[in-house]
Amino acid sequence: MVLLHVKRGDESQFLLQAPGSTELEELTVQVARIYNARLKVQRVCSEMEELAEHGVFLPPNMQGLTDDQIEDLKLKDEWGEKCVPSAGSVFKKDDIGRRNGQAPNEKMKQVLKKTIEDAKAIISKKHVEANVCVTMEMVKDALDQLRGAVMIVYPMGLPPYDPIRMEFENKEDLSGSQAALSVITESEAQLWWAAKELRRTKKLSDYVGKNEKTKIIVKIQRKLEENDDDSCLSSPWADNTALKRHFHGVKDIKWRPR
Numbered sequence: 001m002v003l004l005h006v007k008r009g010d011e012s013q014f015l016l017q018a019p020g021s022t023e024l025e026e027l028t029v030q031v032a033r034i035y036n037a038r039l040k041v042q043r044v045c046s047e048m049e050e051l052a053e054h055g056v057f058l059p060p061n062m063q064g065l066t067d068d069q070i071e072d073l074k075l076k077d078e079w080g081e082k083c084v085p086s087a088g089s090v091f092k093k094d095d096i097g098r099r100n101g102q103a104p105n106e107k108m109k110q111v112l113k114k115t116i117e118d119a120k121a122i123i124s125k126k127h128v129e130a131n132v133c134v135t136m137e138m139v140k141d142a143l144d145q146l147r148g149a150v151m152i153v154y155p156m157g158l159p160p161y162d163p164i165r166m167e168f169e170n171k172e173d174l175s176g177s178q179a180a181l182s183v184i185t186e187s188e189a190q191l192w193w194a195a196k197e198l199r200r201t202k203k204l205s206d207y208v209g210k211n212e213k214t215k216i217i218v219k220i221q222r223k224l225e226e227n228d229d230d231s232c233l234s235s236p237w238a239d240n241t242a243l244k245r246h247f248h249g250v251k252d253i254k255w256r257p258r
Helices: 024-054 069-072 080-081 104-121 134-155 163-168 228-234 240-246
Strands: 004-007 009-017 089-090 100-102 189-193 215-222
Touching: 004 024, 009 024, 024 100, 024 104, 024 134, 024 163, 024 189, 024 215, 100 104, 104 134, 134 163
Parallel strands: 004 215
Antiparallel strands: 004 009, 089 100, 189 215
8 A cells, every 4th residue: 555645735634545556536536535524624623612612603694793783683593592502501702793602511511622622633633643544434433523512512403504513514605714725626636746746547556656565745736727838837846946947938037035
């Protein structure tokens, strides 16, 4: 099995094993799927930390409003009345105005926090240092644990607009958010190794040979260019030297050091 050390830019993400005979179409999708699923776990954990502190999401038309404004507009959080944490709630106002302030009690809060901690450990980048590979099954297990904890604390479920529920139902809308910049759709994903794009039409062994004990560093990025002539621009290893070669003969270009 070839050992792949997957990076995004210069940042390590996870280790993955694959036979040299693996089609790169399949491998690219697999890497992108694990990469994106780990991001989903991170997003859910972040929102669950807020859930543990300040309760469920307010309706969109109530977010950011003061109590007086809500009263003047005669708005009502009907879902908040239904989605009550087990064993009652403790009021803890959300200063940002996103959540209703009806937080779980200390015991239920610890259920959420412990599960968040366990889920983060499953997808931790420290696995790279420990030489532990990550699989899609492991990431799914982390999501299942998070889902189970939410069901324990909120047996009535969460409002349909709560981002945690939307993530679990794969209905999340990341448009316009910082998180959207990190996600790489499977169709747009590219893998690079040693300044070469690993073409989806080939096999892994076409690049690394038939030695199944090979370890390589691959970088995942969003597809930028279709044209082979532009490969030096889209490569995550691109530098000024490559760019100068690309634009050889073009005048009036001033090169600035990074």
